[in-house]
Amino acid sequence: MKRVALVSPYTLPFYCGNSFLAERLKQGFGRRGFDVSLFSSSQDSPDEVISCAPDILHSLNAERPYDWLARVWERYTGPWIITLTGTDYNSWCGVTDPPARIKEALEAADRLVVFHDEALETLRKCLPSIFHKINVIPQGVAPYAGLSERTELRIREGFGKEDICFLMVASVRPVKNISSAIGAFRELRKEVPSARLLLIGPALDDEEAERVLSLGGRTAGFAYLGEKTPREVRAYMKAADIFLNVSLNEGMPGAVLEAMTEGLPVLASDVTGNRALITHEENGLLFTSGNKEALVRNAARLARDRTLREELGRRGQKSVMARHSIDHELDGYESLYEDLLRQRKPRSRTFREAAVTG
Structure with missing residues (x-):
């Protein structure tokens, strides 16, 4: 069973886009047979990620969990995916150079995910060095049954x-x-x-x-x-x-x-x-x-x-x-996980070293 450590700046019961995405991925991959552990970078300890010995580290938002993930990276040698959620690139991309911490995270990660083609093109122009590892996976959604009249x-x-x-x-x-x-x-x-x-x-x-x-x-x-x-x-x-x-x-x-x-x-x-x-x-x-x-x-x-x-x-x-079906969203991430695990290469670099050398 593949173990995934999913890291989000916010998790339920805090209601926001990041927490909903994190919960949707956790529940969806749980149904597909993955062992998914969800961590809040504002509530949990980085030590807990290491304890669960994940095959894949998947974080949401390139900026907010940065300091927390830097502590994980010191002891984690597996592949890392970042899903960019919007505010972590929209505030600077096309306007100025990326903040150093965001640039480090984007260059250190093995794969990056954005939600649509316009984001892909925007990042390609701002940071051409990371273009080869960006994937487009649209968000998924499903109707609710049994709502009040x-x-x-x-x-x-x-x-x-x-x-x-x-x-x-x-x-x-x-x-x-x-x-x-x-x-x-x-x-x-x-x-x-x-x-x-x-x-x-x-x-x-x-x-x-x-x-x-x-x-x-x-x-x-x-x-x-x-x-x-x-x-x-x-x-x-x-x-x-x-x-x-x-x-x-x-x-x-x-x-x-x-x-x-x-x-x-x-x-x-x-x-x-x-x-x-x-x-x-x-x-x-x-x-x-x-x-x-x-x-x-x-x-x-x-x-x-x-x-x-x-x-x-x-x-x-x-x-x-x-x-925007949830199955389509999960298919995209599952394909990405499997691709990374097939070509897995252990690391011994620190967070900053990985960013500098790519």
Whole structure:
């Protein structure tokens, strides 16, 4: 039985994209006969990785677990895979040189995984030396069964029959750009008084959370619901009318994937990650990031046109179910694991030495 040590900066019960991906891989490979141990780089000890004697080390995010993994690397000689999740490359790639710690990690790893072709091309231009070891494996998603009825939740939240609910599912931090969404929502309410905006997600940045809650508290129709379980999030998606993503950048947003899986039409910023999932006017709507007028215009259009909402929701659901199955995601990683194990070469280098020599 192959042993995999899966390392994530966040794990359940903390709800965010990294923790959901980690849990999905753990459960999926467990069903396929792998012995998977999941570690949180913010909670567990690196010694535990060494104790489980993994055949494969697989970490999520190239930046956050860096110091933790450097301690593992001192005693681990097997192959290492990094899945880049978005914020670990979007903040610098194409703008400046990579931070030294990220560059070291990317050069030391045996294989790198990104979620879409645009990320592959972006990294190729920024760091051509690592291009040969980058693999594209899209995120997977599956529908939830047995969710509560749409009407039941809308009644519980106090929605009127004609209310149009916009839903955001995002951690509260600057890159998610939530304050701009609330500002645009204020303008939208002048045109569509029945609009409501719900925000679900953990507060990861205290200053941003204070800013969002202060602005939201002065905005009619807005409510912050805090963290919700994955099942609860899907229930809100089923009850909402439009899903909203205004991020400044994305890897491949799991919440957008989930919303599309539930048939919810998506209005999203035209940034990498969102573009990998949405083609404007075909299976969702995109607006230029930072263009409040475009955001308000498209939001009003969706709010007023039920037929458009239903058609985009149907097309979005169809595209996601065709391209983003969990089995396809697991197949990609399993093939990568097997390839590395076939050509396994023991190491005796330190973390920094591996990065320097490649």
